[in-house]
Amino acid sequence: MYPDNAPSMVRPDAGMSEDDAAAEARRIIADAYRPTAYRDDTPTPAHGTTPPVVQPGRPPMSQGATDASVLMLAGGTATAMVGGVAAVLMYLSQFADPLVCSLVFGAPTALVLALARLAARAKPDPDVHHHYEGPVYQDRRNVHTRTTGVWAKTNNHQ
Numbered sequence: 001m002y003p004d005n006a007p008s009m010v011r012p013d014a015g016m017s018e019d020d021a022a023a024e025a026r027r028i029i030a031d032a033y034r035p036t037a038y039r040d041d042t043p044t045p046a047h048g049t050t051p052p053v054v055q056p057g058r059p060p061m062s063q064g065a066t067d068a069s070v071l072m073l074a075g076g077t078a079t080a081m082v083g084g085v086a087a088v089l090m091y092l093s094q095f096a097d098p099l100v101c102s103l104v105f106g107a108p109t110a111l112v113l114a115l116a117r118l119a120a121r122a123k124p125d126p127d128v129h130h131h132y133e134g135p136v137y138q139d140r141r142n143v144h145t146r147t148t149g150v151w152a153k154t155n156n157h158q
Contacts, residue, residue: 082109 016024054060061069086105090096147154 078109082106
């Protein structure tokens with residue numbers, strides 16, 4: 001069936017003994033379950049004093065722009081969830097009035113947005129510190145101005 005001079009063909013009668021095959025199977029299984037790890041010991045590239053180069057694609061954003069985009073994504077997600085719940089309830093009830101659902105689901109959203117705006121404006125005033133060099137004169141007088149007449153005569157009184 002198999003010629004004796006065919007090296008590429010596997011002969012069923014030529015092979016390992018059962019003990020050798022079992023040992024090889026145990027070695028293959030042990031290699032398959034052995035944890036592997038790789039450590040890259042190449043040194044990291046050195047960075048010089050060259051300024052960064054603008055990369056192609058979207059330009060870098062400021063922290064304020066990043067915060068605003070996250071806020072817009074969160075608002076859009078919340079709006080989609082509220083609309084999805086309203087749509088499911090209208091579909092399941094088969095009797096829901098869209099105006100009533102918009103009032104019920106829109107009122108909490110409007111309330112949350114109004115409270116968020118109010119909380120954003122309720123920040124304490126920043127402390128103002130003035131630092132001067134040299135002599136300083138502070139004038140705390142109040143000047144009351146009165147302009148009268150066709151030719152606009154201004155009288156300043158203390």
